[in-house]
Amino acid sequence: MTEVTVVRLYLSEGEAQLDSLMRRLRDWEKLRGLTVFRGISGFGDDGVIRREGPVRLEPDLPVVVEFFDTPEKIEAVLRHLQTEIKPGHLLSWTARINQ
Amino acid sequence: MTEVTVVRLYLSEGEAQLDSLMRRLRDWEKLRGLTVFRGISGFGDDGVIRREGPVRLEPDLPVVVEFFDTPEKIEAVLRHLQTEIKPGHLLSWTARINQ
Amino acid sequence: MTEVTVVRLYLSEGEAQLDSLMRRLRDWEKLRGLTVFRGISGFGDDGVIRREGPVRLEPDLPVVVEFFDTPEKIEAVLRHLQTEIKPGHLLSWTARINQ
Numbered sequence: 001m002t003e004v005t006v007v008r009l010y011l012s013e014g015e016a017q018l019d020s021l022m023r024r025l026r027d028w029e030k031l032r033g034l035t036v037f038r039g040i041s042g043f044g045d046d047g048v049i050r051r052e053g054p055v056r057l058e059p060d061l062p063v064v065v066e067f068f069d070t071p072e073k074i075e076a077v078l079r080h081l082q083t084e085i086k087p088g089h090l091l092s093w094t095a096r097i098n099q
Numbered sequence: 100m101t102e103v104t105v106v107r108l109y110l111s112e113g114e115a116q117l118d119s120l121m122r123r124l125r126d127w128e129k130l131r132g133l134t135v136f137r138g139i140s141g142f143g144d145d146g147v148i149r150r151e152g153p154v155r156l157e158p159d160l161p162v163v164v165e166f167f168d169t170p171e172k173i174e175a176v177l178r179h180l181q182t183e184i185k186p187g188h189l190l191s192w193t194a195r196i197n198q
Numbered sequence: 199m200t201e202v203t204v205v206r207l208y209l210s211e212g213e214a215q216l217d218s219l220m221r222r223l224r225d226w227e228k229l230r231g232l233t234v235f236r237g238i239s240g241f242g243d244d245g246v247i248r249r250e251g252p253v254r255l256e257p258d259l260p261v262v263v264e265f266f267d268t269p270e271k272i273e274a275v276l277r278h279l280q281t282e283i284k285p286g287h288l289l290s291w292t293a294r295i296n297q
Contacts, residue, residue: 006289010132018239026241032286033208035260036239040162041117041135043125062134063238068289078197085197088131091105091167093194095291098276098283109231139261140216140234142224161233177296184296187230190204190266192293 001096005074008091009065012044017084018063025067029077034067045086068095100195104173107190108164111143116183117162124166128176133166144185167194199294203272206289207263210242215282216261223265227275232265243284266293 011018018036025031039062040052050060068074074092081090110117117135124130138161139151149159167173173191180189209216216234223229237260238250248258266272272290279288 001290004289006291010134022239022241022247026245026247033242034240035208035237035262037136037235038238039134040137041121042133043121044132047125049121049125064134082197087198088196090197091103091194092100092196093105093192093291095289097286097290098280098288099285109233136235138233139236140220141232142220143231146224148220148224163233181296186297187295189296190202190293191199192204192291 002099003071004068004095004097005071005092006068006095007066007074007078009085010044010089010091011063011065012060013038013063014060015063018065021065021084025077029073029080031067031069031073031077034065037064037066038062039064068097101198102170103167103194103196104170104191105167105194106165106173106177108184109143109188109190110162110164111159112137112162113159114162117164120164120183124176128172128179130166130168130172130176133164136163136165137161138163167196200297201269202266202293202295203269203290204266204293205264205272205276207283208242208287208289209261209263210258211236211261212258213261216263219263219282223275227271227278229265229267229271229275232263235262235264236260237262266295 022034025034042062043049052061121133124133140149141161142148151160220232223232240260241247250259
């Protein structure tokens with residue numbers, strides 16, 4: 001088991017940055033993997049509760065980007081992302097991975 | 100980076116409490132954000148494996164409510180929720196957020 | 199509050215192992231609960247960015263299996279799974295559950 005830092009970034013579908021962020025994390029930061037999840041409901045800074053509709057008409061559902069890597073690499077990634085991620089929207093913690 | 104406590108609550112779609120829980124966490128507890136995820140499959144206390152169908156006919160898929168805030172605030176929230184959340188259905192751990 | 203170990207396993211829908219893995223974790227390892235999430239996008243070892251289509255045509259979306267239990271039980275589960283989970287695809291960390 002090796003220590004890694006796990007990151008969860010809280011965005012919303014309305015934010016256009018997701019695609020460029022994914023490419024950047026893959027191509028520049030050389031992350032080995034990344035997963036994006038969509039919430040079915042939630043609220044954020046504006047306090048509006050958003051919900052998935054019958055055919056997903058709601059365009060602003062919460063989106064979470066999750067990835068992990070060595071503490072050193074993640075530290076560098078977070079430094080590079082610093083100006084782009086809203087305060088309080090990036091969570092990180094220490095975990096272990098299998099080898 | 101500031102320390103926060105992250106919470107994940109494991110419910111199922113069948114439980115009617117989700118909507119009132121979200122409003123309560125927003126209006127009374129003044130949480131700044133919250134995200135609800137639906138699993139595509141899983142099992143819980145009854146041991147029945149539930150799965151997303153072609154048009155999501157399965158009404159009892161697992162649902163996870165995720166939020167985080169300062170350790171003090173979350174401690175109070177968990178105290179308030181204590182009688183409503185089934186034992187073993189609320190997970191919490193310490194993480195860091197960006198500022 | 200009791201300490202548990204949380205596990206997140208990163209697979210993809212293409213991997214046939216999900217169903218047998220769930221049954222095994224339920225029937226042999228006697229886990230009390232487990233949730234499977236599907237990502238809407240992501241990339242893994244092959245570096246290909248996969249995305250949910252309008253009717254989910256993409257068959258290889260990321261899938262995450264999440265469960266938690268006592269540290270001793272999870273340690274045994276991870277030992278049993280050791281040869282089946284690709285290196286770097288199993289994350290675990292310590293959290294607390296309500297009682």
